[in-house]
Amino acid sequence: MSETVTVKQVVEVFEQMSPKHLAYDWDKVGLQIGTMNKPVSNVMVTLDVLENVVDEAVEQQIDLIISHHPVIFKPLGQINPDTPKGRVIQKLIKHDIAVYAAHTNLDIADGGVNDALAEALEVTKTTPLLETGKDKLVKVIVFVPEDHADGVRRAMHEAGAGHVGDYSNCSFSMPGQGRFMPTDAADPYIGKSGELEIVEEQRVEFLLPQSNLKGVLKAMEDEHPYEEVAYDVYTLENEGESYGIGRIGVLNEKMTLSKFAEHVKESLNVPGLRVIGNMQDEVEKVAILGGSGEKYIYDAKRQGADVYVTGDMTFHPAQEAADIGLNVVDPGHHVEKVMKGAVKNYLDEKFSQSKNQLTVYVSEANTEPFQFI
Structure with missing residues (x-):
């Protein structure tokens, strides 16, 4: 059965592709209009948030717009619907459409604007x-009952753990015994309240970029059978992949x-x-x-x-x-419009594997201001 997804959940998935920390410090990225708690069924990906794009979004009953160019870049002294920018913002708020911008971070990100242009050419x-920088590396160690180790390992790999150079799905495992006693307030997957439980477990270790940590931990917790997951996170001195x-x-x-x-x-x-x-x-x-x-x-x-x-x-x-x-x-x-297909394909792939129902549209509205004659 499908479940409703929120802006927050869409953003968490999208930021695995385009982490905010990649953006230049002068840039305006992230959620610009709306709330993270808003339920989302329909997402539209666009290069720009102009009035014709907003009209298209209203017609398509869009809940969230993901844009490359920020709708709010310079500070606003007022929201005046007599101006083009004011009308755009007024329509977005009136129709409860959230807007999220990924600008220079999407330029830099793997699979983002410049990779899409390279692929097209x-x-x-x-x-x-x-x-422009190097990603910091962290190590995550999680303790999993043996019969769930493969599932947790797979989920964490899919979320971005275990890439070392040209190798993927890298991890290290060691068998051992986990000991715990559930309290009266617990709802244990294994064991009974007030009784010491001893379980055959695996200690599973992964290297991953710090930028992937949030998504990897969520994937781990979603797949892990325990009510309380035992895991460690260590910051490493090893240099990660460079980005630019x-x-x-x-x-x-x-x-x-x-x-x-x-x-x-x-x-x-x-x-x-x-x-x-x-x-x-x-x-x-x-x-x-x-x-x-x-x-x-x-x-x-x-x-x-x-x-x-x-x-x-x-x-x-x-x-x-x-x-x-x-x-x-x-x-x-305007050739940066290639990002629309790249982002749609990424979100389609990610949400096809989840219980969350989400439809992703690509804006068809023309935002190219120039004409050739």
């Missing part, structure tokens, strides 16, 4: 264009800048784009940064990129790119 063997903004990788085969520009245009479904560089140059190593990436041209050059795909190039940085010999393809800012 068939760029492989990617690494971050610019490292943008991606750099390689094409399967070299092509001219002219052919690559056509490839970008077709793959990202844009009516036009701008190119800096010699159209006959051969390109193979590709740097990618969705959104506004002109300030990273020197990082792309230092990493040895033959071409840099990014949006919002302005005149003087474009001249600088030409001066340093960096080819650039600018398909616009």
